[in-house]
Amino acid sequence: MSDSDDSKVARGEYGPVDTPVRPTTNPRAEYPARCLRGHQMQVAGTQAGWSVLDHTETRTCRLCSCLRDPRATWSLVDVTKQQLGDTGLHGGHIRLEVFPPAVRGGVGRIQLRRYGRVVGDVDMAACGPCGRAVLEHIRVDEDCRRRGYGRVLLAATLVRAPASQFTWSTTKLADSVEVQAFWSVVEFPGTLGTPSYCTDMQRANDTLA
Numbered sequence: 138m139s140d141s142d143d144s145k146v147a148r149g150e151y152g153p154v155d156t157p158v159r160p161t162t163n164p165r166a167e168y169p170a171r172c173l174r175g176h177q178m179q180v181a182g183t184q185a186g187w188s189v190l191d192h193t194e195t196r197t198c199r200l201c202s203c204l205r206d207p208r209a210t211w212s213l214v215d216v217t218k219q220q221l222g223d224t225g226l227h228g229g230h231i232r233l234e235v236f237p238p239a240v241r242g243g244v245g246r247i248q249l250r251r252y253g254r255v256v257g258d259v260d261m262a263a264c265g266p267c268g269r270a271v272l273e274h275i276r277v278d279e280d281c282r283r284r285g286y287g288r289v290l291l292a293a294t295l296v297r298a299p300a301s302q303f304t305w306s307t308t309k310l311a312d313s314v315e316v317q318a319f320w321s322v323v324e325f326p327g328t329l330g331t332p333s334y335c336t337d338m339q340r341a342n343d344t345l346a
């Protein structure tokens with residue numbers, strides 16, 4: 138993103154910088170049944186658009202838009218598009234950056250960058266031969282919560298280790314309302330709170346310890 142683009146972002150010329158996001162594996166075909174407020178889109182009306190800021194397709198609920206709801210429009214983040222490594226401060230738009238583990242069964246990371254800033258990340262261990270995957274930790278910056286970043290990060294991990302090939306679990310969940318709220322709205326195809334490590338993961342952990 139160029140300097141002039143940055144100042145336009147600051148002035149809000151491209152729209153609000155805190156537009157909610159939702160994950161997708163096929164942006165063009167993504168026409169959800171309900172908007173972020175729960176309206177039936179078939180009744181409320183859907184408008185497809187494009188976010189210059191995020192460089193993604195958007196969907197708008199016409200009813201929410203008429204009601205001037207700030208959550209009327211959301212950006213569709215294609216979680217199948219993941220880049221290797223750090224794209225740095227000039228990694229404009231919205232992007233997923235992947236840091237694979239150094240050893241089999243080790244912990245890798247996916248981070249979400251929006252307008253140059255890393256807003257959240259997820260740590261995961263996956264072992265292909267054993268078909269196991271453990272979500273270690275998912276984190277979103279405190280001032281950027283309730284926008285869907287956690288959902289995008291979770292969907293991105295499930296692209297790397299699909300539930301059809303991996304048995305998923307998570308480490309013990311933190312005992313907080315926010316953590317509960319997150320896990321109660323997302324679909325997780327595995328066991329929450331009880332990690333199931335394979336011997337490769339244990340060995341990789343021991344090496345690091």
Ligand SMILES: [Zn+2]
Nearest residue numbers: 172176198201
């Ligand atoms: Zn709506």
Ligand SMILES: [Zn+2]
Nearest residue numbers: 264267335337
């Ligand atoms: Zn293994």
